[in-house]
Amino acid sequence: MTPNAPRYLKETPSQTAGPYVHIGLAPEAAGLRAVGRPLAGDPAAPGCPGRRIAVEGVVLDGTGTPLRDALIEVWQADHMGRHRHPEDPRANEVDPRFRGFGRVCAGFEDGLWRFETVKPGPVPWPGGGLQAPHITFWIVARGINMGLHTRMYFGDEPEANAADPLLAMIEQPSRRETLISRPEPDPGGGPTVHRFEIRLQGPLETVFLDV
Amino acid sequence: MSTPHDYLPRDPAWRTPAFAPFYKTTVHRAPRAPLLSLRNTLSEITGPVFGHDDIGPLDNDLIRNYAQDGEPVGERIILHGRVLDENARPVPGALIEIWQANAAGRYRHRNDRYLAPLDPNFGGCGRTLADDEGRYAFRTIKPGPYPWGNDSNSWRPAHVHVSVFGRAFAQRLITQLYFEGDPLIPRCPIVRTLPDPAGVELLTARLDMNAAIPFDCLAYRFDIVLRGRRATPFENRPEGT
Ligand SMILES: [Fe+3]
Numbered sequence: 314m315t316p317n318a319p320r321y322l323k324e325t326p327s328q329t330a331g332p333y334v335h336i337g338l339a340p341e342a343a344g345l346r347a348v349g350r351p352l353a354g355d356p357a358a359p360g361c362p363g364r365r366i367a368v369e370g371v372v373l374d375g376t377g378t379p380l381r382d383a384l385i386e387v388w389q390a391d392h393m394g395r396h397r398h399p400e401d402p403r404a405n406e407v408d409p410r411f412r413g414f415g416r417v418c419a420g421f422e423d424g425l426w427r428f429e430t431v432k433p434g435p436v437p438w439p440g441g442g443l444q445a446p447h448i449t450f451w452i453v454a455r456g457i458n459m460g461l462h463t464r465m466y467f468g469d470e471p472e473a474n475a476a477d478p479l480l481a482m483i484e485q486p487s488r489r490e491t492l493i494s495r496p497e498p499d500p501g502g503g504p505t506v507h508r509f510e511i512r513l514q515g516p517l518e519t520v521f522l523d524v
Numbered sequence: 525m526s527t528p529h530d531y532l533p534r535d536p537a538w539r540t541p542a543f544a545p546f547y548k549t550t551v552h553r554a555p556r557a558p559l560l561s562l563r564n565t566l567s568e569i570t571g572p573v574f575g576h577d578d579i580g581p582l583d584n585d586l587i588r589n590y591a592q593d594g595e596p597v598g599e600r601i602i603l604h605g606r607v608l609d610e611n612a613r614p615v616p617g618a619l620i621e622i623w624q625a626n627a628a629g630r631y632r633h634r635n636d637r638y639l640a641p642l643d644p645n646f647g648g649c650g651r652t653l654a655d656d657e658g659r660y661a662f663r664t665i666k667p668g669p670y671p672w673g674n675d676s677n678s679w680r681p682a683h684v685h686v687s688v689f690g691r692a693f694a695q696r697l698i699t700q701l702y703f704e705g706d707p708l709i710p711r712c713p714i715v716r717t718l719p720d721p722a723g724v725e726l727l728t729a730r731l732d733m734n735a736a737i738p739f740d741c742l743a744y745r746f747d748i749v750l751r752g753r754r755a756t757p758f759e760n761r762p763e764g765t
Pocket residue numbers: 331680683685
């Protein structure tokens with residue numbers, strides 16, 4: 314090797330999380346006494362500033378069957394579009410109760426997952442402009458060799474979504490729709506529930522991201 | 525315009541493909557459309573930060589963190605290594621979570637129906653943070669191989685599941701580590717989803733006699749490499765700055 318040759322390593326390859334992912338990442342759900350305390354639940358604790366929402370859905374395989382062994386991680390900005398992370402220039406303005414990271418398991422019987430949070434604000438796009446409010450999703454399960462990245466945008470933000478630079482990169486309008494939630498406002502004034510189905514295959518296959 | 529913050533794109537010839545029909549579960553679960561490639565935004569270069577508050581004193585010691593009234597059975601081992609990025613720099617503060625079967629190949633999970641026994645003193649779950657030089661260590665029991673339903677006589681090589689958070693959500697990784705010398709490694713359909721044999725080598729933990737504790741436990745070394753960042757000798761500045 315020449316003295317100035319750059320030294321790059323190869324990334325450790327991914328392998329499936331398998332069916333027993335709960336033991337390590339959600340021991341409470343596996344029926345295990347947790348080590349330490351649970352690492353993550355909802356992204357925003359009750360009392361965080363912002364509009365409270367719930368998000369729920371299923372992950373469907375190519376036959377339309379819900380996955381009952383999936384684990385989903387979510388990551389999001391706060392209600393003003395700021396992340397709790399040192400590389401966000403506005404990180405020190407984030408409310409201490411807001412973490413932005415959540416972990417949920419598909420139900421062992423029905424595959425349904427659900428979390429509560431606050432609706433994120435718009436996030437800057439590199440080089441200028443804003444992205445529409447969105448929540449980042451990462452999905453692992455048996456039969457998924459590499460965690461799948463995607464995003465959920467909000468069905469009640471049509472103007473922001475129409476101007477979003479990532480959504481604009483998706484050529485087919487029907488594919489763009491796979492990233493947009495179906496909001497169901499609560500007539501009683503409770504949190505709006507955003508429904509979001511993630512389809513691994515088929516004509517309505519969710520757009521997954523190479524981030 | 526390129527920012528110095530971008531993570532290196534994943535190499536399509538190296539990454540584990542979604543569709544691998546000999547691993548049958550992928551057939552109905554692998555997305556078929558190409559992934560949408562995008563520049564990193566703040567949503568990808570940020571991610572959750574973990575600290576010592578997230579870790580309990582026994583979390584990295586699977587020999588003791590579930591023990592009821594004795595020691596778990598099986599081969600006592602230390603699993604240790606470093607978390608680096610593709611630029612060969614350590615990733616301090618990386619969170620490593622592991623889970624595994626017991627010495628008999630049985631998981632403590634409601635859905636594991638294998639006839640091998642549970643060990644009342646073994647849970648199979650641990651977590652730790654990498655130190656300032658990216659080093660981490662667990663103490664555990666070497667897991668046993670177990671059968672699974674891919675083919676009528678499929679056996680998983682002994683393995684530990686490993687989940688890692690670096691600094692950014694773009695670095696998120698879940699993988700499995702195998703043990704040097706296991707004849708089941710090349711027969712495993714999940715191992716064979718890796719497109720490059722060099723990838724299998726990176727997932728193989730090596731016996732490390734120098735880290736063994738005499739009359740107590742053997743040691744295996746497993747280094748983890750997360751995505752690195754683009755080097756930009758010439759930075760294009762946005763106009764007007
Ligand atoms: Fe396993």
